[in-house]
Amino acid sequence: MMSLKLAAAFLILIALGGFLQFSYDSNIDYFAEHDAFVSFPTSKTLKILSFGNTNFVADMLFIWTIQFYSSLHIKNRFDYIENIFNIITDLNPQLRAAYYYGAIIMALEAREFKMAIKLLKKGSRNMKQEWIFDYESGYYAYKYLKDYKLAEEFYLKASRNPEAPSLIKRRRAHMVYVRDDLELALRLWMEIQANAKTQVEKDAAFNHLYQIKFEIETKALGPKINAYKERYGRYPIHLEELKRVGLIESIPKDYLGDEYLYDNKTGKIRAKRMYKWKKLF
Amino acid sequence: MKALEIRDLRKSFRSNFLFKKYEILKAININVEKGQIYGFLGPNGAGKTITIKCILGLLFPDSGQILINNKPATNPEIRQILGFLPEYPFFYDYLTAKEFLHFSAMLFSIPSKKASEVSKKLIKQVGLEGKENIKLKNFSKGMLQRIGFAQALINDPDIVILDEPFSGLDPIGRKELRDIVIALKNSGKTVFFSSHILQDMELIADKVGIIFNGNIIKEGKLSDLVSHSVQYYDVIFSNIDKKKVEANKINFVCRDESYIVRCQDINTMNNIIEFVILNKGKILSVTPIKMTLEDIFLKEIK
Amino acid sequence: MKLRAIAINTFKEAVRNKIYYLLIAFGIVFAFSSRLVSLLTLGDQVRVLKNVGLASINFFSVLIAIFTGINLIYKEIDKKTILNIMSKPISRRDFILGKFLGLSYTLLVALVSMATVFLLFLLISTGDIDWNILVYFCLLYFELLIIISISLVFSSFSTPILSSIFTINLYLIGHVLWTFNEFKTRLVEPITRIIIYLIYYILPNLEKFNLRDQIVSNEKINPMIVLTSILYALVYIAAMLTLAILIFNKREFK
Numbered sequence: 001m002m003s004l005k006l007a008a009a010f011l012i013l014i015a016l017g018g019f020l021q022f023s024y025d026s027n028i029d030y031f032a033e034h035d036a037f038v039s040f041p042t043s044k045t046l047k048i049l050s051f052g053n054t055n056f057v058a059d060m061l062f063i064w065t066i067q068f069y070s071s072l073h074i075k076n077r078f079d080y081i082e083n084i085f086n087i088i089t090d091l092n093p094q095l096r097a098a099y100y101y102g103a104i105i106m107a108l109e110a111r112e113f114k115m116a117i118k119l120l121k122k123g124s125r126n127m128k129q130e131w132i133f134d135y136e137s138g139y140y141a142y143k144y145l146k147d148y149k150l151a152e153e154f155y156l157k158a159s160r161n162p163e164a165p166s167l168i169k170r171r172r173a174h175m176v177y178v179r180d181d182l183e184l185a186l187r188l189w190m191e192i193q194a195n196a197k198t199q200v201e202k203d204a205a206f207n208h209l210y211q212i213k214f215e216i217e218t219k220a221l222g223p224k225i226n227a228y229k230e231r232y233g234r235y236p237i238h239l240e241e242l243k244r245v246g247l248i249e250s251i252p253k254d255y256l257g258d259e260y261l262y263d264n265k266t267g268k269i270r271a272k273r274m275y276k277w278k279k280l281f
Numbered sequence: 282m283k284a285l286e287i288r289d290l291r292k293s294f295r296s297n298f299l300f301k302k303y304e305i306l307k308a309i310n311i312n313v314e315k316g317q318i319y320g321f322l323g324p325n326g327a328g329k330t331i332t333i334k335c336i337l338g339l340l341f342p343d344s345g346q347i348l349i350n351n352k353p354a355t356n357p358e359i360r361q362i363l364g365f366l367p368e369y370p371f372f373y374d375y376l377t378a379k380e381f382l383h384f385s386a387m388l389f390s391i392p393s394k395k396a397s398e399v400s401k402k403l404i405k406q407v408g409l410e411g412k413e414n415i416k417l418k419n420f421s422k423g424m425l426q427r428i429g430f431a432q433a434l435i436n437d438p439d440i441v442i443l444d445e446p447f448s449g450l451d452p453i454g455r456k457e458l459r460d461i462v463i464a465l466k467n468s469g470k471t472v473f474f475s476s477h478i479l480q481d482m483e484l485i486a487d488k489v490g491i492i493f494n495g496n497i498i499k500e501g502k503l504s505d506l507v508s509h510s511v512q513y514y515d516v517i518f519s520n521i522d523k524k525k526v527e528a529n530k531i532n533f534v535c536r537d538e539s540y541i542v543r544c545q546d547i548n549t550m551n552n553i554i555e556f557v558i559l560n561k562g563k564i565l566s567v568t569p570i571k572m573t574l575e576d577i578f579l580k581e582i583k
Numbered sequence: 584m585k586l587r588a589i590a591i592n593t594f595k596e597a598v599r600n601k602i603y604y605l606l607i608a609f610g611i612v613f614a615f616s617s618r619l620v621s622l623l624t625l626g627d628q629v630r631v632l633k634n635v636g637l638a639s640i641n642f643f644s645v646l647i648a649i650f651t652g653i654n655l656i657y658k659e660i661d662k663k664t665i666l667n668i669m670s671k672p673i674s675r676r677d678f679i680l681g682k683f684l685g686l687s688y689t690l691l692v693a694l695v696s697m698a699t700v701f702l703l704f705l706l707i708s709t710g711d712i713d714w715n716i717l718v719y720f721c722l723l724y725f726e727l728l729i730i731i732s733i734s735l736v737f738s739s740f741s742t743p744i745l746s747s748i749f750t751i752n753l754y755l756i757g758h759v760l761w762t763f764n765e766f767k768t769r770l771v772e773p774i775t776r777i778i779i780y781l782i783y784y785i786l787p788n789l790e791k792f793n794l795r796d797q798i799v800s801n802e803k804i805n806p807m808i809v810l811t812s813i814l815y816a817l818v819y820i821a822a823m824l825t826l827a828i829l830i831f832n833k834r835e836f837k
Contacts, residue, residue: 006829013822018784337670360672371663387588388671
């Protein structure tokens with residue numbers, strides 16, 4: 001009886017306390033837009049403070065970070081992003097997700113592509129077995145920085161990993177093609193075609209080879225056609241005429257052995273098939 | 282009038298979380314008349330301290346009733362007329378003897394003027410004069426026992442409960458304590474004390490309850506239990522030739538120059554004494570051997 | 584009277600322990616050290632003075648609360664002095680309440696002595712006293728009372744080491760509880776959500792009693808917030824004491 005009374009009193013009091021808290025809280029809007037105050041001790045300090053549980057601290061920090069960067073009401077949340085991810089990856093250099101998602105947040109949300117690439121570089125330095133970091137770096141370099149040379153380097157590095165899928169070799173070859181080193185691109189794609197195992201690979205290689213060959217021919221043929229026009233005051237009617245006047249030795253064929261379509265009004269050649277990857281820019 | 286009555290007291294403890302219960306007390310029945318000295322006898326681990334803790338409300342019985350002056354012991358106010366000396370005197374060691382007695386008095390709602398009178402008297406009674414202002418941490422074990430006794434009497438209790446008061450005392454201390462207990466009885470108080478030492482019981486207890494393995498195996502007045510039966514008589518004599526004794530078909534034990542004969546009844550004893558006188562022997566002693574508490578105890582636990 | 588006996592005895596026990604004075608002395612010494620720290624700063628020395636002083640008094644008074652709070656009940660049970668007390672005509676409720684009163688008196692003496700020294704020191708070094716500091720000490724005292732009421736709950740059923748761990752943990756949680764506010768809205772699953780809400784509203788929100796930042800930076804203090812905080816403290820202490828008595832009533836002393 002006594003216990004029941006006490007238990008009831010306790011419940012009432014604790015509920016009252018909860019209610020007071022509630023009324024106190026409802027005066028504060030936690031989701032008003034505001035600036036968060038984020039600064040961290042150095043990773044070394046954190047390492048000391050974690051008393052040997054560095055991995056645990058890294059995990060906790062990572063979880064917090066994920067929550068923090070999804071708090072859209074905090075306007076200045078990207079101020080310390082590089083610092084935060086560096087601390088996490090210092091505490092646990094093997095935390096794959098931190099590099100991967102950290103780079104995604106940096107690139108796609110904060111639009112800090114160089115920062116993202118830096119983090120990924122750290123990832124591939126610390127985790128030699130992973131190709132994904134270089135692959136991601138390559139993607140950011142290609143897609144957002146439009147630095148094809150840099151992208152090619154990353155893909156090349158990633159493709160050297162024995163675990164890396166064949167896709168990466170194709171990305172590299174494509175980068176070479178996009179930065180207009182057509183001879184090298186041709187060689188790389190031929191290599192890919194020679195080693196191709198699936199139909200998809202074969203098709204991709206074929207399409208690229210077709211396009212690259214066409215572009216090489218166009219590049220070589222263009223000046224010849226112009227030279228013909230200078231000499232005769234008009235474009236050749238057929239490509240045969242170029243051969244006849246000795247400007248070329250043979251009439252170029254496309255990758256399938258068909259002849260190119262030649263427009264004698266504009267002096268341009270076209271391929272029967274068109275693959276316009278480079279026309280993106 | 283019963284000062285303390287325990288009916289069917291049961292108590293068990295759970296030794297672990299696997300719901301295995303160990304019964305420590307199995308149906309304890311105790312009746313203490315007013316003005317009696319009740320000796321609660323039993324070997325170590327029989328359940329004496331647990332029974333006392335149930336009386337004092339430190340432990341809650343599973344079932345059964347404890348009545349103090351015919352009132353249930355569950356109400357803390359009933360302890361107003363109880364005095365208790367725990368087995369080991371654990372007291373606040375940062376208090377002085379005087380402060381400690383005052384603190385105890387306050388727990389009985391004794392006004393401070395009266396408290397200082399009473400504590401002065403008690404300090405004298407337990408022989409701690411001149412040591413009132415020494416902190417308890419500097420007390421010896423014997424002194425702690427004394428101050429414990431003083432605090433048990435601070436409220437001039439009707440019933441005094443002593444848990445193993447004689448253990449750890451030297452012979453002089455025991456004698457003094459026995460005197461105090463008897464003095465308490467003479468001033469009309471009821472004393473309930475537990476002990477595993479038979480000698481103390483025989484010397485002062487009016488009534489004895491024997492507890493063994495959580496059961497009261499015997500309860501009764503000491504005089505009823507012990508005195509009415511002389512078991513045998515030991516006759517010791519000397520100065521008679523050994524061959525003569527042997528010739529009379531007497532069972533004896535020889536020690537030094539004397540013979541010890543154990544006689545089962547008075548007639549045999551008379552015959553032996555006659556024989557000794559006839560043969561001009563020397564009777565050294567005739568002792569009627571009564572049943573002791575120890576014999577009762579050993580007989581009962583068999 | 585019985586309640587007073589327990590309370591006075593509790594106070595005596597605390598003040599006859601050297602650690603009590605040691606902690607108070609440390610609190611005062613650290614409060615004085617605020618003067619040294621303030622010499623190192625550029626401008627706004629009074630702010631640093633107050634900040635370091637209040638922080639050190641806070642730290643040491645919490646230490647006193649946790650250690651005396653747990654230590655006293657632990658000793659009572661561990662040294663079996665409780666057998667002697669509970670065999671007297673005193674109810675378990677009076678024992679708990681007496682302990683609480685004694686402890687709160689102990690803490691009051693400690694806090695008042697530290698606060699007086701600090702205020703005098705502040706007066707001498709700045710020539711002025713910010714009376715808002717008194718509000719701060721008042722709220723700090725209520726926080727200390729909550730801590731000891733919690734330690735009473737834990738020591739009413741648990742071993743001393745566990746109770747000190749629990750109490751220290753609750754103290755720490757109590758100061759970061761406000762972070763739950765963001766956390767709890769992120770959980771979508773109803774059951775976990777309910778649990779988190781329950782935890783949030785049951786645990787003590789000790790950060791409510793921390794006015795240091797406002798006082799140090801001379802912000803205006805909202806009297807309503809102070810009053811709700813005190814009301815909250817009273818309700819919470821009452822709840823904890825009820826719980827402690829409820830548990831202690833069932834406790835057996837082997």
